[in-house]
Amino acid sequence: MVNQILFLGLVVALTCSIAFAFEPKPLQDFCVSDTSSSARVNGLVCKDPKLAQANDFFFSGLHLTGNTSNPVGSKVTPVTASQIPGLNTLGISIVRLDYAPWGVNPPHTHPRATEILTVLEGALHVGFVTSNPDNRLITKVLQKGDVFVFPVGLVHYQQNVGNRNAVAIAALSSQNPGVITIANAVFGSNPPISAEVLTKAFQVDKSVVDWVQSKF
Incomplete structure (x- = not known):
């Protein structure tokens, strides 16, 4: 019985270690990025926390409609550590997605983040493809208020399937998810x-x- 408990504890510990392998928990309250630093690190250099201001944790603009007059008919407005210095080391970011009627956010991947998307307006056909060898397409049509998850690293897309503009907000599990x-x-x-x-x-x-x- 004791051995089983020890084994279970080891499995839980390893699982937690894997879960935090991408971006470890910060070791301080925050690490506002120092954009003036030329140092190269895995992330962004922290400035003196005594110099942190409210604007380091603030972004204004997600209420603005993105310009979808392009060949794919969509626009992504990101809010990462590049837009909010205070996101540095916190392991999250967010984007606004605007879609013209029948516009698409083309097939893409985020190498460093899982994405959870919420539809604010319109209807979206979304999907992702599982890895080799199956390459199974998992799809669903989402309506206003629906939520869908795209697992980290997998190819995924969204398409507006209505005759009016659509809007979504997506959260990502990295300060710099990449695309x-x-x-x-x-x-x-x-x-x-x-x-x-x-x-x-x-x-x-x-x-x-x-x-x-x-x-x-």
Whole structure:
């Protein structure tokens, strides 16, 4: 019985260690980023906490509608540690997402964060794809007030499925979640990925790859 309890305790401890592996808990009340520092660290350098002001923990602008007049018909307004210095080391961030009618937030990943999205206005078709080898698509249509989770690192997307604008707010479990838009990364890398590589990967004619790359 004692051995079972010890084993259970070890499993719980390891699970907690894994859960906090991405961004460990801060060791102080806060660590407002010092934007004037040139030091390179995994995150942002802290300024003297005595110099912290209310504006270090404040951002104004999520009430503003994002400009969706672009080819995909969506706009992401981020609020990370770059916008709120006081978010540094706290392991969270937030974004506002605006969608034109039938606009999309294209397939992308967040390499450092799980995302939880709440629909404020409109209806969204959302989905994510599980990892190899299954690559199973998990989708749902969300209405106002609905919430959906996109697990860390998985390819996901949203599409407005209505004839009016849609708005969502998403929270992410990192101060700097990162974003890799699949089409941009694959077809718009700098320098470009070899057309021969993409031709084999997507099993299409080279002229198709050249045409898609020209769009990015």
